[in-house]
Amino acid sequence: MRPLTPLLILLLPLLLVGYQQQAKANELPSKDKLAPQSAQQTITPTQAVSPEAAKANRADELAQPQLHRVTDKGLTKPNMPTKGEAVMLQGTVRYLHLEGGFWGIVADNGQHILPKNLPQEYRKDGIRLSFSAQEITGMMTIQQWGKLSNLSDITVIGQVESQSADPRL
Secondary structure: OOOHHHHHHHHHHHHHHHHHHHHHHHOOOOHHHOOOOOOOOOOOOOOOOOHHHHHHHHHHHHHOOOOOOEEOOEEOOOOOOOEEEEEEEEEEEEEEOOOOOEEEEEEOOOOEEEEOOOOHHHOOOOEEEEEEEEEEOOOOOOOOOOEEEEEEEEEEEEEOOOOOOOOOO
16 A cells, blocks of 8 residues: 555646646636627527637637626626715824724714825824815725725814823824
8 A cells, every 4th residue: 555655646636637627628607707798799509619719719708808897787887996975074083003003083973084195294193183085995905994085175173182102193
């Protein structure tokens, strides 16, 4: 049994690679990967297609850029990051010591705002601001706190006590 072990160790990866390639070749394309086809490109059951022609058609489909996502409801708009509507809010700037530390705004309505573009002069713990926030969707951050937003029309409206023990903040 021992002399067969090295041989089996060498043959097993080859078998697995061959099986994986065969599975990829037999895999059916999903709806999300296919662009809508025109009536001219559809294949009727009576037409015979050679494997070479099928591979060429598949290569052409993959080479074309995906402009729209196909769903059960039909075509949707391109997958582009979108921005929400701007909302006027008031809140308090806070330095949060989570995940390495970052600046956030706790709005008066309890909403957490993660500002993408908070200017340096407003990065003071406890400063009260009135601002317009536009939520950014389609973008991720490492901070798992609040809604990522672009700020505009920023105005200082007051100051409350800092909750930070660091005097530099």
